[in-house]
Amino acid sequence: MRYRGMTCRSNAIGADFHIIRVIPGRMDFLRRLKPHHLRLIVRIADTGKLQVAASALAMSQPAASRILTDIEADSGAQLFIRHPKGMEPTQAGTAFVKHARSVLNALDSLESEVGGINMGQAGEVRVGSVTGPAIKCLVPALLEVKRASPKIEPTFAVGPSVDLVRGLEARRFDFVIARLPPDYDSRDFQLLPARSEVISLLVHARHPLAGAKGLTLEALTEFGWVIQERGSPIRQAVETAFAEAGIRPPSNITNSSSMLVVLSLLRESDTVAPVSAEVAGLLTQPPLSADLRVLDLAVPMTVAPYFLIRHRSQQLSRAAETLMRGVLARL
Structure with missing residues (x-):
């Protein structure tokens, strides 16, 4: 067989290829x-x-x-x-x-x-966040950055801290807003200013306790709760609040991290749903504000602080640095 620039001689054992000619003039022309x-x-x-x-x-x-x-x-x-x-x-x-x-x-x-990437006006940014600061800090910072630099292409995920820090370690994120799990060495990461997260208890507008003032936790034990799985920061904060008050926690609990499940249960029953204050603020704005209420607690619940976390060995792009500064200004 003959191919352009080479010959192929076949035999019973196999095929021998011999380069005959590489068209140097054309390659030189392209290089010039x-x-x-x-x-x-x-x-x-x-x-x-x-x-x-x-x-x-x-x-x-x-x-x-x-x-x-x-x-x-x-x-x-x-x-x-x-x-x-x-x-x-x-x-x-x-x-x-x-x-x-x-x-x-x-x-x-x-x-x-x-040029846009070098100036921080273009390029991809990959970030992750737990729910509260995603609403309060990340989205507003992202909108501000996009108004100034619409060619920046952000991708961000919302999830539990364990998944976010694991993704950061695998270089799937430029930075995350999360809590550092105890099995990670903090020396591998840069942890920037912390902020505590407040828990709000959401109920339907028809709930018997909607509108009541200065509620105690004891008044809430008879109702069903929908709450994140054991080990989640909000779940831990709720269990700690009941323990510190010397009250047995609710026994009627549905475990779910799905906001769709939470909203469905709130709409159909007298369920109580602990969520971050930022999520509650979003869900009680119109048009949902007519359906949901935040219970007024005598003693507020707070979650362990979260941080903006970046890996010390990872260099950020200009676009990621720009977004990070916007987030830090809101923490």
């Missing part, structure tokens, strides 16, 4: 082409004048003429027909101009994108 060469050809096609094209690119006419001659010699084709009134692309010239425009557009796009 520079962006300003392509711009010259495109400008000649647009203006029909070599002198005008050369002047627009700040080069002398003899230099432009020499570049055009070299390109035509290397490509083996005449690119322009010279007329007294100007220069007209040949069929080969038309093809050259078409591909030159495509290459130049790609280079311009690359230059713009890299």
Whole structure:
């Protein structure tokens, strides 16, 4: 069998390949082409004048003429027909101009994108957060950054601290807003200012205790609760609050981290749902405000502080740094 640039000799054992010829002239031609060469050809096609094209690119006419001659010699084709009134692309010239425009557009796009990334005005940002600060800090910071730099492409996840820190360690996130689990070495991470999270107890507007003032935890034990699984910060905070008050915790508990499940139970029953104050604030705004209420507790519940966490060995992009500064300003 014969292929372009090589031969293949088959036998009973296998096939031997022998390189016969690599078309050096064409490869040299491609290596010698520079962006300003392509711009010259495109400008000649647009203006029909070599002198005008050369002047627009700040080069002398003899230099432009020499570049055009070299390109035509290397490509083996005449690119322009010279007329007294100007220069007209040949069929080969038309093809050259078409591909030159495509290459130049790609280079311009690359230059713009890299410049934007270097200036923090473009690029991807990957962040994660527990629920409360995602609403209070991350979303507002993200909107502000997007207004100033709409080409920044953020991706963010909301989840439990264990999953977020695991993702940070695996470099799936630039930074996270979370609590550092006890089995992680804090020396591997940079933990920036902490903020405590307040718990709100959500109920339906028809709940018997909706509107009551200064409620004690004892008044809530007879109702069903929907709450995150054991080990979650909110679950721990609720159990601690009942223990410190010397009251047995509620026995009628549904375990779920799904907000859809929480909302369904609140709508259909007298369930009590502990959520972060930021989530409660969002859910009690119109149009949901007519359906949900926050119970007024005599003693507020708080969760262990969360931090903005980044890995010490990971260098942030300018875009990630910009978003991080916006988040820190709101913590």
